Amino acid sequence: MSAGAEAQRAAQLDHVPGEDTWLATIAGYVDTLGFVALFGLFTAHVTGNFILIGSGLAGAGSGLLIKWLAFPAFIAGIVLARVLDNRLLLRGHGVRACALYGLQAVLLTGFMAAGVLAAPITDSDAPLTIACGLLGAAAMGVQNAHGRLTARSVVANTVMTGNVTQAVIDVFDLLFSPGDQKARHAARSRLMRTLPPVAGFAIGAGAGAGGYLLASFWALLLPLAALCVLAVLSRNTGAAPAQT
Secondary structure, eight states: OOOOHHHHHHTTTTSOHHHHHHHHHHHHHHHHHHHHHHTTTTTTTTTHHHHHHHHHHHOOSSOHHHHHHHHHHHHHHHHHHHHHHHTTTSSSSHHHHHHHHHHHHHHHHHHHHHHHHHSSOOTTTTTHHHHHHHHHHHHHHHHHHHHHHTTTTTOSSSSHHHHHHHHHHHHHHHHHTTHHHHHHHHHHHHHHOOOOOOHHHHHHHHHHHHHHHHHGGGHHHHHHHHHHHHHHHHHOOSSSOOOO
């Protein structure tokens, strides 16, 4: 097998097909469900909580305590992911990815269980309500850290601002750079990678809101199932390609 073909095969084994889109869908789903259920709390996009904290200090909104605590919980999720990944550094990307999906699933299960126990949620400062939000933030902290820790070929999947910006630039280049075939090819390739996660995030956001209205925190069973499937599939990725 040639070096170029071997490198291409290794890249294909690096991640589960459609993984970016699944992760973006999970992020949109969990973030929206948390926002609807927990007084406007962002679990995946925690910097958005700073805006809500500022508006709360100005007298608009509620649930300041849970928003303050979400950031250290998010950091705790990243640290847990780092510690786990460090223990598996000598293993393949697939093993490490599987372990990180497992950690995220455990935290997301805690998020769901705390929410079910706390329901109906009427007090943003109740201990179970806060525990619910912190577990959700920690779970999404793991997802945010995932791609960076395993050095796998993934695009941003929890915040879509950068992807949308890049997609607009690429569409512009496709439309107005007809003479630069190299630029057009690069733009087309990026679009093929960034647009599906953006669409997945949007679909997940709608599904998360609808899921909460229909099934309360039990609706988190859907992203949990998706994480379990990704964990199983990723276990066999990142392996060295066979020599021929």
